[in-house]
Each structure stands twice: as C-alpha cells, then as structure tokens.
Amino acid sequence: xxxxxxxxxxxxxxxxxxxxxxxxxxxxxxxxxxxxxxxxxxxxxxxxxxxxxxxxxxxxxxxxxxxxxxxxxxxxxxxxxxxxxxxxxxxxxxxxxxxxxxxxxxxxxxxxxxxxxxxxxxxxxxxxxxxxxxxxxxxxxxxxxxxxxxxxxxxxxxxxxxxxxxxxxxxxxxxxxxxxxxxxxxxxxxxxxxxxxxxxxxxxxxxxx
Numbered sequence: 001x002x003x004x005x006x007x008x009x010x011x012x013x014x015x016x017x018x019x020x021x022x023x024x025x026x027x028x029x030x031x032x033x034x035x036x037x038x039x040x041x042x043x044x045x046x047x048x049x050x051x052x053x054x055x056x057x058x059x060x061x062x063x064x065x066x067x068x069x070x071x072x073x074x075x076x077x078x079x080x081x082x083x084x085x086x087x088x089x090x091x092x093x094x095x096x097x098x099x100x101x102x103x104x105x106x107x108x109x110x111x112x113x114x115x116x117x118x119x120x121x122x123x124x125x126x127x128x129x130x131x132x133x134x135x136x137x138x139x140x141x142x143x144x145x146x147x148x149x150x151x152x153x154x155x156x157x158x159x160x161x162x163x164x165x166x167x168x169x170x171x172x173x174x175x176x177x178x179x180x181x182x183x184x185x186x187x188x189x190x191x192x193x194x195x196x197x198x199x200x201x202x203x204x205x206x207x208x209x
Contacts, residue, residue, distance in 0.1 A: 003029045004050050012054045015195040016063040018092070027091045027118050028058055034114055035082060042106040044082040060194055061085030061146070062092055064169050064202055067192065070096045073141035076161065077101065078130055079148045083111055085171065086144060090123045099140075100125040101133070130157040139163040146171035151180050159185060159207050170203045177201045184208070 004012075006025050013020055020028070032053055038044055047056050061084045070093040077086025080100035090098040102108045102125060111125040126133070131153065143158045143166070145151075151170075158168050170180060177191045180203060187208055191201035 003033065004054060008051065009054060012051060013059055013062065016059040017066055018059070018062045020092075024091055028054070028088075030117055031083075031087070031091075031114060034110075034117060038110050038113070042110065044107065044110060055196060057082070057084045058088050059196070060171060060200070061088040063194060064144075065089065065092060067202065067204055068142055068167060068169060070142070073097070074139070074163075075099070075142040075144060076140040078143060078145045078154055078158075079103075080111060080125070081107055081147065083114055085146055085169075087111075087114060087118075087120070087123060089144075090120055091118065094122060096122060098123045101128060101130060103127070103129045130154065133161075139166070141166045143168045144170075151176070151183075155180075155183055155185065162207055164207075166207065168205045168207075170205075172201055172203055174199045174201060177203050 009025050009028055010020055032050055035044060047053050064085060070089065072095045075086065075096055075098045077098060077100050080086050080102045083100060086098045086100050090096055100111050102111055105127065108125055108127040115123050115125060140161055141163050143162055145154055148154055181188045185208055186205035189204045191203045194200045194202060
C-alpha cells in the first residue's frame with residue numbers, strides 16, 4: 001500500500017487552515033494505513049480513496065481547531081467510530097486530553113490499536129454508551145460528535161457532563177444543523193460551512209444554565 005506523500009497531505013489540508021508538522025504527517029500516514037487495513041474486516045468508513053479520507057476525515061476534523069479552546073482542555077468524542085474527529089484533534093494538539101466514547105466492540109478495538117500505534121498518550125478509549133457512563137460530573141471542556149444520528153439524548157447528556165464554560169461541536173448536514181440549532185438549551189453560533197462541501201457544517205454551542 002502506497003502512502004500519501006508529505007506534499008499531498010500538506011496541499012490537501014491547506015483549505016482547512018492546517019499546516020501539518022512532520023510528526024502530524026507521519027501520524028496521518030500511519031492512521032490511514034491502519035484504517036484501510038482494518039476496514040477490510042470491520043465497517044469503519046465507506047470512504048476508501050486515500051485522498052478522500054484525508055479531506056473528508058482529517059480535513060473536516062482538523063478544521064474545527066480554530067473554533068475550539070483546545071489548549072489544555074478535556075474533550076469527549078461521542079460515538080467516535082473510527083476516531084474522527086477526536087484522534088486528529090489529539091494528534092494536532094498534544095495538550096488536549098481526549099476520551100473516545102464508542103459502544104461498538106470492534107470499533108473500540110480499532111481505536112485502541114490506533115492509540116497504541118500512534119503512541120497517543122493524551123487519548124483513551126472508553127467502551128460504553130454515554131448513558132452507561134458511571135462517572136458523573138466529568139466536566140469536559142469540549143464535547144464532539146460527527147455523523148451521530150440521534151441528537152436529543154446526546155444534547156441532554158452533554159449538558160450534564162460539560163464544564164460551565166464548555167462547548168459542543170457537531171459535524172452536520174444542513175438539515176440537521178437547522179434542526180439542532182433551534183434547541184433552546186444551548187446558545188448556538190452560526191453554522192460554519194466546511195471547505196469543499198456544499199451541505200456540511202460545523203455547529204458550535206455553549207450550554208445555557
């Protein structure tokens with residue numbers, strides 16, 4: 001399997017405002033190889049072209065860096081799946097502490113393999129549904145969700161677990177962004193269109209208490 005070159009990775013991430021370091025580029029190359037290898041036996045992504053993976057998964061995840069207080073923050077990535085956006089954000093921000101919450105056992109195993117292979121000391125994976133987590137008052141500074149189908153339960157859980165000045169970040173299609181944006185328990189910023197996409201947005205909210 002041929003890896004993407006440093007130039008390919010750098011050029012692909014430019015529209016998302018990212019100038020990747022040498023270490024980040026190496027990490028992305030390893031991550032993509034792991035993703036495609038595991039994807040042959042378990043369902044991790046429907047996107048299998050390396051450059052599309054780079055843009056759709058890494059570019060979209062890292063695009064949120066400029067919108068979130070990632071320095072020395074605690075982030076929970078709910079329904080993490082193959083690790084997006086939580087793992088790329090942790091790779092790019094070593095002071096960010098990330099908890100990947102994933103209920104599917106096979107995807108949870110993949111996440112642990114990614115953590116081990118990339119030596120991500122700031123990332124842990126939790127095999128659980130949010131409603132089963134027995135540690136109340138986590139006070140996460142940031143809670144993220146991407147491609148999450150049902151938002152009502154997620155928003156209710158996030159409101160309990162997020163720090164008073166925390167943020168949630170959602171990767172959404174335009175229809176879902178409109179629907180979620182009327183939830184009056186949160187103060188929403190205007191949805192930010194994702195570069196290269198006509199119908200996908202990042203929606204940032206803060207809890208109203």
